[in-house]
Amino acid sequence: MALSREQIAMRVAKEFQDGNYVNLGIGIPTLAANYVPAHIEVMLQSENGLLGMGPYPSDEQVDADMINAGKETVTAATGASIFNSAESFAMIRGGHVDFTVLGAFEVDVTGSIASWMIPGKLIKGMGGAMDLVAGAKNIIVTMTHADKHGKSKLLQACTLPLTGVNCITRIITDLAVLEVKDNAFHLRERAPGVSVEEIREKTAGKLIVVGNIPEMEMD
Amino acid sequence: MALSREQIAMRVAKEFQDGNYVNLGIGIPTLAANYVPAHIEVMLQSENGLLGMGPYPSDEQVDADMINAGKETVTAATGASIFNSAESFAMIRGGHVDFTVLGAFEVDVTGSIASWMIPGKLIKGMGGAMDLVAGAKNIIVTMTHADKHGKSKLLQACTLPLTGVNCITRIITDLAVLEVKDNAFHLRERAPGVSVEEIREKTAGKLIVVGNIPEMEMD
Amino acid sequence: MPGFDKVVTSYADAMHGLEDNMTVIAGGFGLCGIPEGLIAEIKRLGTKGLTVVSNNCGVDGFGLGLLLEDKQIKKMVSSYVGENMLFEKQLLNGELEVELTPQGTLAEKMRAGGAGIPAFYTATGFGTPVGDGKESRNFNGRDYILEESITGEFAIVKAWKADRYGNCMYRHTAMNFNPLAATAGKITVVEVEEIVEPGELEPSQIHTPGIYVDRIIKGSFEKRIERLVTSKGA
Amino acid sequence: MPGFDKVVTSYADAMHGLEDNMTVIAGGFGLCGIPEGLIAEIKRLGTKGLTVVSNNCGVDGFGLGLLLEDKQIKKMVSSYVGENMLFEKQLLNGELEVELTPQGTLAEKMRAGGAGIPAFYTATGFGTPVGDGKESRNFNGRDYILEESITGEFAIVKAWKADRYGNCMYRHTAMNFNPLAATAGKITVVEVEEIVEPGELEPSQIHTPGIYVDRIIKGSFEKRIERLVTSKGA
Numbered sequence A, B: 001m002a003l004s005r006e007q008i009a010m011r012v013a014k015e016f017q018d019g020n021y022v023n024l025g026i027g028i029p030t031l032a033a034n035y036v037p038a039h040i041e042v043m044l045q046s047e048n049g050l051l052g053m054g055p056y057p058s059d060e061q062v063d064a065d066m067i068n069a070g071k072e073t074v075t076a077a078t079g080a081s082i083f084n085s086a087e088s089f090a091m092i093r094g095g096h097v098d099f100t101v102l103g104a105f106e107v108d109v110t111g112s113i114a115s116w117m118i119p120g121k122l123i124k125g126m127g128g129a130m131d132l133v134a135g136a137k138n139i140i141v142t143m144t145h146a147d148k149h150g151k152s153k154l155l156q157a158c159t160l161p162l163t164g165v166n167c168i169t170r171i172i173t174d175l176a177v178l179e180v181k182d183n184a185f186h187l188r189e190r191a192p193g194v195s196v197e198e199i200r201e202k203t204a205g206k207l208i209v210v211g212n213i214p215e216m217e218m219d
Numbered sequence C, D: 001m002p003g004f005d006k007v008v009t010s011y012a013d014a015m016h017g018l019e020d021n022m023t024v025i026a027g028g029f030g031l032c033g034i035p036e037g038l039i040a041e042i043k044r045l046g047t048k049g050l051t052v053v054s055n056n057c058g059v060d061g062f063g064l065g066l067l068l069e070d071k072q073i074k075k076m077v078s079s080y081v082g083e084n085m086l087f088e089k090q091l092l093n094g095e096l097e098v099e100l101t102p103q104g105t106l107a108e109k110m111r112a113g114g115a116g117i118p119a120f121y122t123a124t125g126f127g128t129p130v131g132d133g134k135e136s137r138n139f140n141g142r143d144y145i146l147e148e149s150i151t152g153e154f155a156i157v158k159a160w161k162a163d164r165y166g167n168c169m170y171r172h173t174a175m176n177f178n179p180l181a182a183t184a185g186k187i188t189v190v191e192v193e194e195i196v197e198p199g200e201l202e203p204s205q206i207h208t209p210g211i212y213v214d215r216i217i218k219g220s221f222e223k224r225i226e227r228l229v230t231s232k233g234a
Helices: A005-013 A028-035 A085-093 A129-135 A196-201 B005-013 B028-035 B085-093 B129-135 B196-201 C036-045 C063-069 C085-093 C103-114 C178-184 D036-045 D063-069 D085-093 D103-115 D178-184
Strands: A020-024 A042-046 A050-053 A076-082 A099-103 A106-108 A138-143 A170-173 A176-181 A184-190 B020-024 B042-046 B050-053 B076-082 B099-103 B106-108 B138-143 B170-173 B176-181 B184-190 C023-026 C050-053 C073-078 C097-100 C119-122 C136-139 C142-148 C152-163 C185-196 C215-218 D023-026 D050-053 D073-078 D097-100 D119-122 D136-139 D142-148 D152-163 D185-196 D215-218
Touching: A005 A028, A005 A138, A005 A170, A020 A028, A028 A099, A028 A138, A042 A076, A042 A085, A085 A129, A085 C103, A085 C178, A085 D103, A099 A129, A129 C103, A184 A196, B005 B028, B005 B138, B005 B170, B020 B028, B028 B099, B028 B138, B042 B076, B042 B085, B085 B129, B085 D103, B085 D178, B099 B129, B129 D103, B184 B196, C023 C178, C036 C063, C036 C152, C036 C185, C050 C063, C063 C073, C063 C085, C103 C119, C103 C142, C103 C178, C152 C178, C178 C185, D023 D178, D036 D063, D036 D152, D036 D185, D050 D063, D063 D073, D063 D085, D103 D119, D103 D142, D103 D178, D152 D178, D178 D185
Parallel strands: A020 A042, A020 A099, A099 A138, A138 A170, B020 B042, B020 B099, B099 B138, B138 B170, C023 C050, C023 C152, C050 C073, C073 C097, C152 C185, C185 C215, D023 D050, D023 D152, D050 D073, D073 D097, D152 D185, D185 D215
Antiparallel strands: A042 A050, A050 A076, A170 A176, A176 A184, B042 B050, B050 B076, B170 B176, B176 B184, C119 C142, C119 D119, C136 C142, D119 D142, D136 D142
C-alpha cells in the first residue's frame, strides 16, 4: 500500500537524530514535526528568522509578530533564538542546518530538483527553497512517487526549471526510500506491501536495486 | 607659526557638522574630540564595535570589557550602540560614517595615502585604516606638512606602500588646509602667520594657489 | 540633541523626497513587520514607476498590495509573490515586472548594499533560471554565481522601539528583513510602535544602530495576521 | 535535553580533536573578549603548526602571545600585531608567517566563511599591497578586489552568558570578532562567564544562535587591561 501523507511524514521523522537542527518545508515536511521520536530532540528552523519553532499558539498566545515561514502564527520553543533574514540564511547557506525536508515536482538521478516553477502556470516565486537546497547538509525530498496521471517524478533528467543542481541525496515517497548517487536512484526501502516491481515501473530514471529491499519500519 | 598638535586637532573639529558620525584615528585625530564646538553634537564611532564613544572612565567606571579601537578603556555615551566587528565595518565600508580623520606618512595629488608601512621597518599591520579610507564619505588627513628632516609629506606620487588610492580629499597640516582634486593640492587656508611661500616650499606635489588665501580662524 | 534627533511628526515629512521611478526597499515578511503607515503615505502621494524591493508584495488591499491599486509599482524584486490576485493580473497584463530572487540572496543583497560590498558569490541558484546570464565560478570544487548588491533611494522599515537617535529594536519575528533594509536606503525611514529617549535601550541589545536611520515616526499598526493557526485549529 | 546540551566540564573536552597544523579562528580585540582558558589549554596541549586567525596576537605572556612561547603558531592572519616582542622576533627569524588583512576585511571573511559565501568584493585594499595578486573588478565606476572567506577546523570564542543550547550573549565591546568567529569554525567552542538554562535569554537578544556552537565551558577570566586610561589620567 502506498503511504499516506502522514505516513510519509512519519518515515521522514525517523531520519532525524538527537540534536539535529531541521528546516521543514510547507506540506508533508511540516507534518514530520509531529512524529519526532520521543527519545530524541530536534530544533526547528524557520527561515523567516526563528530557530526553535514551537507549537501553534493557543488563542491567548496568538501574536502577529510571531510567525513561521509559512506565515502561520506560531510560538517560540524554550531556548529559541530570533534573528534577521540575512542571519537566517547565513545559517542555511553556511551548512549549519542538519536537515532540510522539502517537496518537489521532479528529482533526477544527478540529484537535481525542480520544485518551484511550471512553465505556463503562474510563477509565484522560489521563496527560500533555492537557498535551502544549496545550503543544508542533508536534504530529504518528500513527494508522491508519481503524479496524479501516474507519471513518474523520479526522472533521468528533470524537465522543469531547476531549484538546485546535484544536491538531493535522499528521497522519501509514498512507495519507497531512495538514495541518489552515481547517477542513479538506489532503492533502500519499500513501503509495506509495495513490490520492487511497482517501484521500478513508477521510476523513470535509472533505478538500482541490490539484494533484498526491506520494508520500511512503520511503528 | 606652525600649528601645535592641539591646534591641528582644533582646526579639524571645525570641519564637523551637527549630527555627524565621526571615526577618529589614534594620535592627533583623537584629540579633535576635545574641540567639538559647543553648539553641535557629533557621535564617535570606534571600529572595534562602539558607536557613541564617551569619555575615559573614572576609576570606578573602568571595565575591561569596554574599550576603544586604541585598546584604551572608555565609556559608552548616552544613546550608544555596540555591535560586532563585521557590523562595525559594514557601517564604515558602506559609507555611513560621515568623517574619518587619520594620520599619514604621505599623501599625493591623486588623493592616495600611505600610512601603515615603511619598508625595512617592522610591519605592525594596517588595522582598520584601509577599510576606513575605502569607506568614509569624507576623509581628513592630519599630519605635519613635512617630516623631521624637512621633507615634504605632500607628494606628486606616494613613495611608500599605499593604504588607499584616490580617496583623500582634505588635508589639515600644521601649516595649511588643502583640498585634493584634479591631480593637485589646492591651498584653502594658511596657519596664522604662515606664508604661502613657506607652504609652497614644503609642498612637493603640484600646489594650486588661487587668489588670496585666508588664515585659519582659530578661536 | 538637535543633530541626532531623527523624530518626525508627520508622514509627509517621513516620506519627503520620494519621487517617481525611485527604488524603495521595504522590510517585512508577508504582513509581519511591515511599515503600514509609510506604505499608506506612498499610496497617498501617488508616486509612480516605483521599483520595490521586498520579500513579498502584501495581499490584496493590505501591505504593499495597496500600491498596486493605482499601479504605482513598476517592478517588484521579491522571493515570493503568490498571495495577491491584483499582482497576478498586472503581471499577466505586462503592467508589472517582477525579478524573482531567492530569499537568502535577497537578504544578502540588501546587507551587502548597506555594507559597501558590491557583489558576492553564492551557490544558491547555480544551474537554475536564477543563474542565467550571471557569472559563475568554481571555488574549492563547488560552483557559485555572482550576485550584485541592492541599494535604494529609500528604505522603509518597521521597528518596535527606537530612541530619538534612531537606535532600533525589533519584536519577535517582525525583525525579518527590517534590519537589512535599514542599512540599504540612502534615506532610511523607520516607523515604530514606541519612541524612547536615548539611553533607554541597552547598547548591545540594539538591532539597528542609529547611524543607518534618517527619520523616525511613531505609527499605529493594525498588524493583520495572514494565516491564523492555533493549537486548537491545528 | 541530551541532544542540545553543549556544556562540557573540562578544558580537555573543550579542545578535544585539536591537532597539529589546524586552523583556529579566535575571537577578541586586543586582550578584550578573549577565550583565556581555551588559549591556555592549547598551550597545555602543545599543538604545533597552527594557523591562527585573530585580529591581534595578544601581548607577551598573555592571550595568544602565550602560544608563541613554544612556537605553536606557524601563521597568523591578523590586522595588527604590533604589541608583542616575541612575535616580532619570530617574524624576523622566519619562524612565523603573518598574513596582514585589513580589519574590516578580516571580519567579513569570517562572516562569509560562516555564511557559505566563498568570496566577496571590497574596495578595501585596492591599489595597495593587500590587493597584489588578487583579482580586481570595476562595479559602477569603482574598483574592488575579490577576497575569499575564511573557515577553520576550530573557532574559540569568549562570551558573557550562554544557555546550555549554546545561545550566546556578549558583554559591551567584548563582543568584537567573537560572533563572527563563532560562525566560522567546524567545531566552535565558547568559553563563558555564566551558563544559564534555556529560556533565560530573550530570543531576540541572543547574539549567537546556538546552532553555531558545539561546546560550551564555564571559564574564569583575568580580563587584563591593555591600556588603562581614566578621566583623571587623560
